[in-house]
Each structure stands twice: as structure tokens, then as C-alpha cells.
Amino acid sequence: MKTARLRVGALxxxxxxVPIVASVPASAxxxxxxxxxxxxxxxxxxxxxxxxKDGSRRKWVAAAPAATAAPTTAxxxxxxxxxxxxxxxxxxxxxLGLSGASTANLAQDQRLxxxxxxxxxxxxxxxxxxxxxxxxxxxxxxxAGAIAAFNALIDNDKVVGIVGPTLSQQAFAADPxxxxxxxxxxxxxxxxxxxxxxGDYIARVSAGVATYAGNAVKFAASIxxxxxxxxxxxxxxxxxxxxxxxFQNAVKASGLELLPPQTFKVNDTDFTTQVNFVRQNRPDLxxxxxxxxxGNLVKQxxxxxxxxxxxxxxxxxxxxxxxxxxxxxEGLIVAQAYSPEIPNDGVNVEFSKLFQADNKRIPGxxxxxxxxxxxxxxxxxxxxEKDGKLNGSLxxxxxxxxxxxxxxxYSTPLGDISFTPEGEINQKSFYVxxxxxxxxxxxxxxxxxxxxxxx
Amino acid sequence: xxxxxxxxxxxxxxxxIGSVYALFALGYTLIFSILRIVNFAHGAIFTIGAxxxxxxxxxxxxxxxFPFSNTRVPFSLNFWxxxxxxxxxxxxxxxxxxxxxxxxxxxxxxDTLLSLVSSLGVSLMLSNLIQNLVGxxxxxxxxxxxxxxxxxxxASVIIQTSRLLTFAVAVIVMAGLWYLxxxxxxxxxxKAVSEDATxxxxxxxxxxxLILFTFMLCGVLGAVAGTMVSTNFNITGPYxxxxxxxxxxxxxxxxGLGDIPGAVLGGFLLGILQTVVSSISFRIGFWDWDFSGSxxxxxxxxxxxxxxxLVRPQGLLGRAQIxxx
Numbered sequence: 044m045k046t047a048r049l050r051v052g053a054l055x056x057x058x059x060x061v062p063i064v065a066s067v068p069a070s071a072x073x074x075x076x077x078x079x080x081x082x083x084x085x086x087x088x089x090x091x092x093x094x095x096k097d098g099s100r101r102k103w104v105a106a107a108p109a110a111t112a113a114p115t116t117a118x119x120x121x122x123x124x125x126x127x128x129x130x131x132x133x134x135x136x137x138x139l140g141l142s143g144a145s146t147a148n149l150a151q152d153q154r155l156x157x158x159x160x161x162x163x164x165x166x167x168x169x170x171x172x173x174x175x176x177x178x179x180x181x182x183x184x185x186x187a188g189a190i191a192a193f194n195a196l197i198d199n200d201k202v203v204g205i206v207g208p209t210l211s212q213q214a215f216a217a218d219p220x221x222x223x224x225x226x227x228x229x230x231x232x233x234x235x236x237x238x239x240x241x242g243d244y245i246a247r248v249s250a251g252v253a254t255y256a257g258n259a260v261k262f263a264a265s266i267x268x269x270x271x272x273x274x275x276x277x278x279x280x281x282x283x284x285x286x287x288x289x290f291q292n293a294v295k296a297s298g299l300e301l302l303p304p305q306t307f308k309v310n311d312t313d314f315t316t317q318v319n320f321v322r323q324n325r326p327d328l329x330x331x332x333x334x335x336x337x338g339n340l341v342k343q344x345x346x347x348x349x350x351x352x353x354x355x356x357x358x359x360x361x362x363x364x365x366x367x368x369x370x371x372x373e374g375l376i377v378a379q380a381y382s383p384e385i386p387n388d389g390v391n392v393e394f395s396k397l398f399q400a401d402n403k404r405i406p407g408x409x410x411x412x413x414x415x416x417x418x419x420x421x422x423x424x425x426x427x428e429k430d431g432k433l434n435g436s437l438x439x440x441x442x443x444x445x446x447x448x449x450x451x452x453y454s455t456p457l458g459d460i461s462f463t464p465e466g467e468i469n470q471k472s473f474y475v476x477x478x479x480x481x482x483x484x485x486x487x488x489x490x491x492x493x494x495x496x497x498x
Numbered sequence: 499x500x501x502x503x504x505x506x507x508x509x510x511x512x513x514x515i516g517s518v519y520a521l522f523a524l525g526y527t528l529i530f531s532i533l534r535i536v537n538f539a540h541g542a543i544f545t546i547g548a549x550x551x552x553x554x555x556x557x558x559x560x561x562x563x564f565p566f567s568n569t570r571v572p573f574s575l576n577f578w579x580x581x582x583x584x585x586x587x588x589x590x591x592x593x594x595x596x597x598x599x600x601x602x603x604x605x606x607x608x609d610t611l612l613s614l615v616s617s618l619g620v621s622l623m624l625s626n627l628i629q630n631l632v633g634x635x636x637x638x639x640x641x642x643x644x645x646x647x648x649x650x651x652x653a654s655v656i657i658q659t660s661r662l663l664t665f666a667v668a669v670i671v672m673a674g675l676w677y678l679x680x681x682x683x684x685x686x687x688x689k690a691v692s693e694d695a696t697x698x699x700x701x702x703x704x705x706x707x708l709i710l711f712t713f714m715l716c717g718v719l720g721a722v723a724g725t726m727v728s729t730n731f732n733i734t735g736p737y738x739x740x741x742x743x744x745x746x747x748x749x750x751x752x753x754g755l756g757d758i759p760g761a762v763l764g765g766f767l768l769g770i771l772q773t774v775v776s777s778i779s780f781r782i783g784f785w786d787w788d789f790s791g792s793x794x795x796x797x798x799x800x801x802x803x804x805x806x807x808l809v810r811p812q813g814l815l816g817r818a819q820i821x822x823x
Contacts, residue, residue: 142626145739147634272631278793305779310741313732315511316776316792319504322656335636339731346648347656362561367732368639369563403568439615 103497129181132176133433135420136196137340137413138207138217143184144333145280145309146209146276148363149409154179155232156410159397160417171428175421182208186216189305193217197226199412202425203440204448206416211235211282225438226447231416234357235285240467242447246466248415250380252286252357255473257293259378260330263352263476264297269328271300275317275340277358278306283332287355290330292369302326307340309333314340319348331349331357338367352376362407365480365491372491375478381408381457382474390418391456395448403489405492406456423448499779504811506655508773514661514730516769517668521723522742523749523761524675525716531692532712533755534708535610538617539595539721541743542624543588545736547721548728549713550584551577552637560635567633579640585721592717595620601706621743628736636735664726664781671722673763675715679758688712692756747797752806763814772798 049166066244087456093365140146161177162246169175178200180192189208196202197220204227208214211233216295222242230238230247263269272294287304294301302324302368305317311333317340322331328351329344343354345368353375355364360377368375383405394414398406426447427433433440451460458472476493522544529537553559556574559566575583599616642663649658672720679685691708699705724739749768751759775798778791812818 050543108673144735147629147735147737148636151634157565274710278790303788305778306793308796309791311792312734313511313515315508315773316795318656319507319777323503336734338636341588343658344657348649363636366560366636367734369638369732402798425501477715 055410066084074217077095080372083250085361099184101391106334130173132174133170133424134176134200134202136176136200136202136207137177137179137417138189138196138205139179139180139183140184140207140209140213141179142187143182143188143209144182145184145256146184148335149361150209150230152363152409153362153413155398155402156231156406156413157206157417159394159410159415160421163394163397163414164418164421166381170424170433171432173236173428175424176419177417180204182213182217184210184213184261186213189213189217190220193210193220196223197354201437202226203437203444204332204420206231206413206420208233210280211238211285214238214245215241215281218242221245225445227448229416229419229448231413231419233282235281236288239463241336243466246449246462246468248419248455248460248468249412250468252282253289254470255378255380256286256289256356257296258473258475259376260290260293260297260328263328263376264299267327269297269299269352271302271324271326272328272330273302273321273324273326274304274330276304276306276356277309277311277334277335277337280309280334283309283334283358284354286332286358288332290332290354290356292332293357294328296329299328307333307337310336312336312339314343318349321349322347327351330354330356331359334358334359335363335367338364338372341375342368342371354378357408360408360476360493362491365478369442370480371477372482377476377493379408379474379476379493380409380470382476382493383407383411385458385472390454392409394456408441412455415453415460418455419448419451419453419460421442422453423451423467426451463479504777505547506563506653508623508777509770510655510657511653511661512773513766514660514665514769515673515773516766517665517766518584518723518727519745519749519769520765521668521671521719521726523721523746523753523765524758525723525754526746527750527753527758527761528688528716530750531758532688532709532768533600533604533610533613534756535600536617536747537595537600537615538614538743539599539620539624540746541739542621543592543595543717543720544724544727544739544742545628545733546591546624547584547588547630547717548639548723548724548733548738549637551722551725552581552640552728552733554583554584555640557637557640560633562633562635564631564633566631576639577644580640581722581725584725585718586797588721588724589714589717591624592713592720594715596710601709623738625736630765632736634735637728637733639725639730639732642729648716649675659675660729660731667722667726669781671719675719675758678715684708684711713740721724724765745799748803750813752799752803754813757813757815757817760813760815767814768799768802771802 137157139150141150159175161175164175180191180195182189196205201277205221206229208217209232214230214233216243218228222244225244228245230249232249233247234249234252236251239245274287277283291301305320306318321344331340337359355375355377360379365372395406423444427443432443449462457470461469475496477496478491479494480491553571554575555577556570558568558570561567599620603613603616604730638784646659649656687703687708690703691705694727695705750761753764771819772795776792776795781788
């Protein structure tokens, strides 16, 4: 009995002490010049020392005067170039499918984009001196999780607005809650038809697939003489269902014969049935609407000898696709709403630089759109602050924020954007890319690139 | 007609995926036969095994801002050695699960429902741990035979090399398990404990040691299944085992709870049924309705489960429980 109590006590001590010890950075008490500092301390000043990142090393150095220490970036229309300091932080909610089997890798990129945005905004004066604080809630991959996360952000965390959720399917369930409570929502990756139409408080920075998905089919038809197309889509995902309609119309518009559309599930990894369909019907173009796991369909088609063109939807427009279809991703055509290769007035360059410094990889569309979502909220909040409208009740701030958000014009990694009164994004630039793979000695994950193509 | 033409292809693909289901379900059923509990953490062990093998072959972990992002071990083992070592490491993790999540409850004679909840908690904890240490990026599984042809044609049936190897490995492991259970003293002791743990203990069998051994064995089975699945479909992320965890449950109930040949039969049956049903598609013009079998793939295990429970509640090879009153 005594032993059992001792064990329980020891276990409790481990659970209590480990997080406490882990949360105290080694250098927090008395940093010395030249000593190493923790990643989360970068930019922090203790006494006369500041933690700075020098290449891959972080160390404490004597603090520089504010004007030289602050980044010299063009933070959209940020007026200040000194880090945010005064006043209570302004809370912005972010709802992402971090723990969903089908959404975890998308949400992970979104979270990285959001983290870069938060740091970028606060390093550039925050909301006219006040800090922007991002509050993240995990939605999982289902609708119930998205609803719970929205309720928690609105009622418990008292956020001014929400960036999220990850999937269109979740947006159709959770956005009406924000609409009823008059909380502005910016969808970072919901591209299905009908998202901004959910209500007055719902807008998106992720252009509807109808705007650009067809470009990829047009490009495929321009490089190869095509006659017959097979279309596959995840029938349990609203975005994929919506995207396939655009693809099917583009196939018909290009004068190709469209084989009966075939379905799969968003989490499927085994595509035997779809591969057999292609073997029997011999199309020369395959079009796929699904998430990154659908890269397995690309791989299995190539493994079994299919040599025609393959067009992937927006779900395959993520760097994670490279790890799924590996060298068989070569030549995969995707339409993009973001290209890391296009400068876009310097904001994209700055975003890309910060993202790569933090994460050691080139940002993809998903991260760029999440960054844009937070940036747009910050810009709208700056406008409110300038007009003295950030001191009223939370309900009034949310209403005013929605108006400011829809009225503004923004310089973002996606290019210059604005919104229609309905909340649909006005975006000028769209791209088509083709994946080019370079196999590393150990089968490295990050050996692919989306090569921007002009046509 | 295309359904008939595709039957050999579907049968082969079904055998391959069915062998993984069987291997995975054996881990469930062995623990159930001894402890009368379902170990929901088995799905997480499946995932961990795939990650261990990937790391041991020198693969680089996913990107992002996580403690182990973009890191790799300074060596690169041959796939087959990594598979064995990875499976043993996963077995050790399973032993730790038994030690910290099951044994304290067993020592208190806690209700089996508590063990079930405990294993669910461990499963979530392990998946989240992977996510917080290495992120959620899918990872490219190593090739079992580097440079091999991805597929070859045998009488119009396309045989994918990775599926053939998966089937072969599963059959070898299952044959080894059969030998262990039927031809060794340890196997006989395991059977004795599964029949009656108290009497076995009175006869001098160390029950706790055997339970630890069973967890080790089940960890190895789950990890081998996870790794072989990853050679076909890559490591899809920290939650790759969750789908197999549900199908594995259906397999052991269909085969007969705690029945080892039943788990094998159930695994193969579900694998073949799933692939065959997925390949069926037809149109009913009168209703303007298209039936696409691939949309029903996920439902196949549970429809089969419902039918088996209606017709033979004890499972295909299970024994009916007779209760004396």
C-alpha cells in the first residue's frame, strides 16, 4: 500500500515538475552575454541583453537601440517599426484541425504560417503599439470539433475574430455560429462554393476553386494532345466535391471526353479500384481532387504504368505531397493561388524569408493563406485603433472590425487583395505549377519543388 | 463484366491488405485472450513502429518548428534490420504501456472498462506525443528492396512489389507466431494463462512475466504491420493507426473474440471483401442513381460485422459462451 502511494506520489511529482522545469529556460534567470538562449526567447530583452538569432545559433547580446534592433520590413501598411509593447493584448482566434487524421498536416502548415504572422506583426508595431495575441483551438477533422472550437474562442477566449477552420466541410457547420454571434471569420483554406454566402461575417482569403482550378486543365491540354479524362474526387469532403465540378466543366470546355467520375474517401491510401479503372479505360488525363493523402493515387498510378498527364487539385498543392508520391510526383500539374516564386511587393519575400528561417522549408499556399488571414485582421484592427474604435464593448469591436475588414485593401503574400461586400476575396494573380522532384540520397522529404509555369 | 475481369486483381490486392489486417488484429486478440481487455493503444503502436523503422533507415523527420524537425540519425540501417529493431523498440513501448497503464489497474482488480479507457488515453497521448515531437508531415517510407521494379504483370494481374512483400512478411510472421504458440513451452503457458490465469499461477506459471511477454509480442506484431503498410502507402502522419484500430476491432469480433485463427480468417475476409466491393460500380437508370463501391469501402467491415453478429454472435471461429447458473 505504502509502495503504491509512493509510486502515485512520484508519478504526480513527475507530471507537475517536468512541465515547470521544462518551461523555465536555462538562461532565464541571469543571462550572460554570448550565452545560448531558447528559441522562444528570440527578440526578448532581459536587463541589457537581447536574445538574437545569428544563423542557426541563438545568443544573448547587448541590446541595440530600438530603431536598429527592429526589423526593417514593409509590414503591409504597418506604420510602426518598433515591437509592440503597451496596452492589453488583442486576442485573435485561430481554429485549426491540428489533431485530425486528414487535416493534421494541412493544419500544421497553417499553424506555422500563423506563428510567423504573429511574430511579424508584433515585431512591426503590433496593433499600433498593442500586442496581437493569437489563441489557437484544435478542431480535429470533424464538424463537431469545429463547432466546439468556435464556441470556446468566442465565449471563453473572447477573441475579436477567427481565422479558420481548416476544412470547408467544417466551415459549413461552424461558421453559422460566428455569424449568429456577429464575430468576423476569415477562412484561410475553405475553397468550396458557398463559403462567403454563409453570412455577413464570413469572408475568405482562399479564393474559390472556380476562380483558378480550371487553369491546370487548360495547361495540361496545352502541353499534350489529350482526348479522354478520368476524374477522381473525395466524396466525403465538401471542398473536393466542389472542386471536381470545376474540373469536370474545364475538361468538357477543353473538348475532352469525360469518363464517369469516380470517388474515394478523403483518408483513403489504397487506390486499387481507381487504378483498375484507369487501366481499363485508358484516359490520357487524370484529374484528382483530394487532400495530400491522394498523392498515393498519383504514386500508385505511376507504379502500375500510367504515363499520361495528372492534374492535382488544391489539396495536393502542399509540400507534404512530395513525401507521399515521392519521385512519382514528377510532372504533377497543380493550379495555385500562391507561388513562393512571385515577389508581390516585398511582403511575400519577407514572409518567405521568415518562414524558411523558422521552419527550414519553402512555404506553401496553405501557410501563405494562414499568414494572410492573420495579417488582414491585424491591418483591419490597426484601422479601428486609428479611428479610436478599439475601446468599446467586445460586441461592438467585432461588428466594427467586420466592416473595416471588408472595406480594406491589403498587400499580402498572395498579392494585393480586397473583398467583395459578400466576403469573397478579390485576388488578381493565380498560377500553375508543375512538380519537379530531385531524389535525395536518403529519400529526403523536401526534395521537390513547385515550378511556376507560364502558359 | 469488368467486375469478373477484375476479380483476380482484387483478390490479390485483398489478400495483401487482409494480411495486414490479420497481423494487426492478432495483437488485439492475443491481449484479449489473456487479459479480457481490448488494448486501444495498439493503433498507436502500429504508428510508432512505422516511425521507428523510418528513423532507423536514416530517414529525415518532417519539417516545421518541432523538437525533432528535419533531424535524422547519423546512420542508415538496411530496411530489414531496421524493421526488426523498430519492431523490438515498439514492443518495448508496449511493455511500458502494460507496466504503467494496465498493471496498476489489474493490481487493484479494477473493472475491465477502466483498462479500456486507460488504453484509449494512452493511444491519444502517444499520437499527440509524436505530433508534438516530429510534426504531422507525411513521411516517405523506405523501400524494402532499393531499386526494385514497383510492379510487374502476371497474367494481366498487376502485382505491386510492396504488396507482395507485405503479404510475404505477414505470412512469415503469422507462421512464426503459430509455431511459438503451438510448439514451444512459452506458447503452451500462454494458452494456459488464457484458459485460466489463476490455476496457471497456482501451477507455477509466472503470469505477470507472461503478460509482459504478450505485450512485447503484440507490440512487435503491430509495428511490423505498421511498417509494411507504410511501404505501400507511406507514413501518413501520427494518426495513421486510427483507421486500422477500428478495422482491427471489427476483425477480432468477426473472427471470434480472443480466437487466434479467427483473427487471421477475419483479416483476410475483410481485406478481400473491401477490395471486391470497392470495384463494383453500376448505374440504375430508372432512379438515375450511380452506385460506386469505393464510397462503401469504409462501411464494409461494419456491415460484415453486423451480419456476422446476427448469424453467429460468437464470431466465425469463436466458441459460444455457456454460463452455468
